[in-house]
Each structure stands twice: as structure tokens, then as C-alpha cells.
Amino acid sequence: MQRRTFIRNSGMGLAAWAALPQELPGFDQVIPDLNAYAAGHEGLSLVEDEGYWDIVRTAFRREGNYINLENGYFSPQAEPVLLSTQRNAAYINATSSHFMRREQEQAIETARTALAGFLGVDVAELALTRNTTESLNTVIAGFPWLRGDEVVIGNQDYGSMNEAFEQNARRYGFSIKTAEVPLLPQSDEEIVKAYTRHIGIKTRMLHLTHLINLSGQVIPVVKIARAARAINPGICVVVDAAHSIAQLNFRLPDLEADIVGASLHKWLCNPLGAGMLWMKRDWIPRIWPLMGDTGAAPDNIRRFEHQGTRPLQNLMSIPHAIAFHRSIGTELKEARLKFLMKRWASAAAEMPALHLQTPWSSEGRNSAIATVNHDSLSPGQLAQLLFDKHKIFTVAIEHPIVKGVRITPHLYTSLNEVDALIRALRNPAGS
Numbered sequence: 271m272q273r274r275t276f277i278r279n280s281g282m283g284l285a286a287w288a289a290l291p292q293e294l295p296g297f298d299q300v301i302p303d304l305n306a307y308a309a310g311h312e313g314l315s316l317v318e319d320e321g322y323w324d325i326v327r328t329a330f331r332r333e334g335n336y337i338n339l340e341n342g343y344f345s346p347q348a349e350p351v352l353l354s355t356q357r358n359a360a361y362i363n364a365t366s367s368h369f370m371r372r373e374q375e376q377a378i379e380t381a382r383t384a385l386a387g388f389l390g391v392d393v394a395e396l397a398l399t400r401n402t403t404e405s406l407n408t409v410i411a412g413f414p415w416l417r418g419d420e421v422v423i424g425n426q427d428y429g430s431m432n433e434a435f436e437q438n439a440r441r442y443g444f445s446i447k448t449a450e451v452p453l454l455p456q457s458d459e460e461i462v463k464a465y466t467r468h469i470g471i472k473t474r475m476l477h478l479t480h481l482i483n484l485s486g487q488v489i490p491v492v493k494i495a496r497a498a499r500a501i502n503p504g505i506c507v508v509v510d511a512a513h514s515i516a517q518l519n520f521r522l523p524d525l526e527a528d529i530v531g532a533s534l535h536k537w538l539c540n541p542l543g544a545g546m547l548w549m550k551r552d553w554i555p556r557i558w559p560l561m562g563d564t565g566a567a568p569d570n571i572r573r574f575e576h577q578g579t580r581p582l583q584n585l586m587s588i589p590h591a592i593a594f595h596r597s598i599g600t601e602l603k604e605a606r607l608k609f610l611m612k613r614w615a616s617a618a619a620e621m622p623a624l625h626l627q628t629p630w631s632s633e634g635r636n637s638a639i640a641t642v643n644h645d646s647l648s649p650g651q652l653a654q655l656l657f658d659k660h661k662i663f664t665v666a667i668e669h670p671i672v673k674g675v676r677i678t679p680h681l682y683t684s685l686n687e688v689d690a691l692i693r694a695l696r697n698p699a700g701s
């Protein structure tokens with residue numbers, strides 16, 4: 271596919287890029303190869319086709335003499351996205367205040383439009399932030415709390431959100447109820463009940479982590495939200511989608527949430543420092559921005575973007591990150607990542623000393639991420655042995671509910687690497 275055709279198909283507005291560097295050799299090389307390879311293959315038949323993933327792998331620069339299975343922190347950018355970001359950084363540097371005063375706004379709107387199209391949301395409901403932490407702190411701190419209100423959160427929500435709720439509970443006098451989400455649920459109803467038992471007329475907000483970063487468990491957001499609204503129709507359903515956006519194949523409105531926050535430097539593989547905050551139209555005037563903004567109309571989503579001077583290349587890259595993502599597609603990406611996860615998790619499930627902390631075989635509840643605990647090694651000891659003896663980089667999770675080593679493959683992870691993990695798990699102390 272010619273670059274021009276590719277850009278048109280990917281939804282990137284050419285007009286807005288007219289003033290920006292046009293050459294994207296990385297895209298020219300990788301995308302046509304992927305398209306050519308995929309041409310003769312039916313949809314998901316590529317999941318186990320290593321020839322295809324070998325091409326994907328060429329798009330990612332990797333350094334270091336180890337296997338990286340800790341891709342749950344953030345994602346590297348594909349080389350074409352990195353190149354375009356570097357060019358944009360150079361362009362901003364060269365045009366300096368002229369860019370900021372004359373071109374920045376258009377660049378932001380181009381990014382917003384591309385992201386809104388990707389997520390399937392109205393562009394007027396989407397703010398570009400720096401990450402999930404900023405998006406959700408905005409909502410938690412800016413919610414019109416009244417003394418005596420209640421919020422329901424989950425026992426495996428992300429630490430920064432817990433801290434945001436605790437700090438603002440002290441400040442505004444609301445109270446926090448915590449749902450005990452089971453580690454290995456048998457049914458969706460079990461999870462729904464864990465939340466609904468805390469919901470009542472005082473509940474103003476329900477905070478759900480769509481894909482739990484500690485274990486990779488995906489919770490049934492829609493069922494929980496519907497059950498909560500059946501008890502209290504006015505409740506504001508806030509979803510932390512940090513790990514699910516661009517990893518799981520869904521459109522954002524499918525979540526039936528009121529507000530969603532996510533990071534784009536995780537599974538969309540955008541450069542570090544870009545996030546999103548989507549808010550249903552009705553909520554926009556009711557939430558206070560984190561950073562003062564009285565200039566924009568109360569119903570203007572841009573009032574949540576008052577961040578001061580910042581590296582715009584990290585937002586300008588969004589259309590490119592989406593374009594690279596679309597060249598594979600979310601359905602295939604999700605299927606490949608789950609295939610890699612199940613390859614090692616199914617082997618680990620047969621090892622007597624290991625205990626999976628994830629509903630790894632349960633479709634709809636699983637993801638790329640899974641966590642495994644060892645009978646006689648602490649998570650820290652196991653992670654250290656995996657690195658020292660086998661050159662496999664992972665992360666130890668020491669959480670009151672989830673304990674183990676978290677394994678997160680990426681699109682560039684090969685079957686050989688997963689098989690090396692399986693061998694290492696069989697004999698962690700061996701070389």
C-alpha cells in the first residue's frame with residue numbers, strides 16, 4: 271500500500287500535517303510488509319503465524335541482554351511512531367513559539383479527532399491528558415462531593431486511585447466502601463454482588479478497574495454498572511481503562527460508563543505522557559478541572575486540558591500510534607497476546623509448585639497479563655531468580671490480595687521467549 275493511501279485509510283488528516291515533516295520511512299517499510307503478509311490470511315489465522323509476528327518484531331527496537339516480560343508498565347513505541355515523534359520534536363524545536371502560537375491548536379485537534387474516531391466517541395467529549403493518573407485525579411478531586419456521600423471502589427484498584435480517593439475523602443468528607451473482588455471468580459454474578467452489596471442511596475460514584483493490572487483479570491463492567499444503576503440511577507460510573515484501551519477489542523461506549531480515563535502509552539504504544547479522559551456530555555460542566563480554567567465554557571471538554579506548556583510531540587504522535595495499531599487491529603492483537611499468555615499459563619498450571627493468581631483460561635475474564643505465585647519462593651525471590659539465572663525480566667507483585675510474579679508479553683514477544691519462561695518456571699534456581 272502506498273503511504274498516501276495508508277494515511278488516508280488510517281484517518282489521519284493530511285491538511286493538518288501540511289506544515290509538518292511528511293517523510294515517515296518507518297511506516298513505508300513496516301506497514302506494507304504487514305499488509306502484504308496478511309493479504310492471503312483469514313483474520314485470526316495469523317495469531318499463531320510466526321512469520322507475521324517476525325515482521326511485527328522488526329518494528330520494535332530492543333536493547334539489553336534479557337527477555338522483557340514486564341510490558342505492563344508502559345509500552346515502547348513502534349519504530350515508525352518513534353521516528354515521527356522525533357521528527358515532530360525537532361520541528362517544534364525549530365519553529366518554537368511560532369508552533370506554539372500558530373500550529374499547536376490544530377495539532378491537538380488533529381490528535382483528538384483521530385483518537386475519538388478510534389474509540390468511537392464524540393470528539394466534544396474527549397480530553398487529551400498526560401496519563402490515567404491525571405485523568406482520574408481530575409474526576410476524583412473535581413467531583414461535586416457533599417459531606418456524607420459514598421464511593422464504591424474495588425480491592426484491586428490501582429494504588430494512585432486509592433490514594434486520590436483517600437485524600438479527597440479527608441478533604442470533602444465522603445466515605446469509601448471497598449468491594450472484595452474475588453481473585454478467581456466462578457461467575458460474573460459473584461463480582462457484581464461484591465460491588466452491589468455496598469451500593470445504596472448515598473453512593474455517588476462507582477469506580478471500576480476494567481482490567482486489573484495486578485493479575486490481568488477483566489471485570490464485567492457493564493453488568494456491574496447496570497446492577498448499580500438499578501439500585502441508584504444517579505450514580506456516576508467511572509472506569510479506569512488504563513490497561514484495556516487498545517489491548518481488548520471493544521469500543522469505549524460499549525462500557526456504558528459515565529467517565530473513562532486511560533493512558534495511551536500502554537497498549538496503544540504511543541510515546542510516554544499521553545492519556546485520555548472521556549466524559550459523557552452531562553458530566554462535563556459538573557466536574558471541576560484539576561488546573562484552574564475559567565476561560566472555556568463549562569461544557570467545553572478542553573477545560574480539562576489546562577496543563578501549561580508541554581511536549582506536544584507526544585500528542586501529535588497519537589494518529590501515528592493509531593495507524594500502527596490499526597495495521598494489526600485490536601482483534602488480532604488481543605488474540606495474539608492471550609495466545610502467548612495461555613501458552614505459558616497452561617504450562618504453569620501443571621507445575622505443582624506454582625499457583626496462578628489469574629482466571630487465565632476464562633474467556634472474557636483474561637488478558638495479556640497473568641500472575642503466578644510459587645510455593646516456597648516469595649514473588650521478589652522468584653522475579654530475581656528469573657532475571658539472574660534466566661535473563662527474564664518480570665515484576666514481583668506484593669499486594670494484600672495478589673501475590674506473585676506478573677508476566678506481560680508484548681507483540682514483539684516470540685514463542686521461543688515464552689518457552690524460555692516455561693523452562694525457567696520449571697526450575698527457577700537452575701541456569
Ligand SMILES: Cc1ncc(COP(=O)(O)O)c(C=O)c1O
Nearest residue numbers: 401402403404428483510512533
Ligand atoms: C489499572 C491502572 N490504572 C492506572 C494506572 C496509571 O497509569 P499512568 O501511570 O499512565 O497514569 C496504571 C498503571 O500501570 C494501571 O495499571
